[in-house]
Amino acid sequence: MDIKLELVGVPVTDIDRAKAFYEKVGFHADHDVAVSDEIRFVQMTPPGSACSIAFGKGITEMAPGSLDNMQVVVADIEKAHADLTARGIGVSEIDDRPWGSFVYFSDPDGNRWSVQQTTPRDR
Numbered sequence: 001m002d003i004k005l006e007l008v009g010v011p012v013t014d015i016d017r018a019k020a021f022y023e024k025v026g027f028h029a030d031h032d033v034a035v036s037d038e039i040r041f042v043q044m045t046p047p048g049s050a051c052s053i054a055f056g057k058g059i060t061e062m063a064p065g066s067l068d069n070m071q072v073v074v075a076d077i078e079k080a081h082a083d084l085t086a087r088g089i090g091v092s093e094i095d096d097r098p099w100g101s102f103v104y105f106s107d108p109d110g111n112r113w114s115v116q117q118t119t120p121r122d123r
Contacts, residue, residue: 027045042054081103098120
């Protein structure tokens with residue numbers, strides 16, 4: 001039996017600000033639908049990913065900014081760092097660990113992300 005992770009809820013305070021931020025990061029807006037006065041569903045997908053994020057009104061009961069260490073994977077951490085920096089995203093310096101190289105950033109609500117190159121740069 002296959003079990004595929006396809007959607008992760010991200011708690012935000014301002015839907016339009018979050019959508020603009022994730023578009024700036026490079027995510028594609030798949031859906032932005034106001035289902036009712038109580039529900040607005042925004043789904044965005046990172047380039048090349050089979051898993052998306054969703055946020056909006058009536059989507060999750062998590063507190064905005066409580067999502068910690070959402071991780072995406074890239075082939076080249078230096079290229080990812082340069083791309084995110086060029087897009088105006090505040091990212092950390094590259095953090096080299098024995099199990100991979102990372103950069104970190106947060107969305108406007110403080111939800112924290114890590115970008116990982118699974119092979120350390122020195123190998």
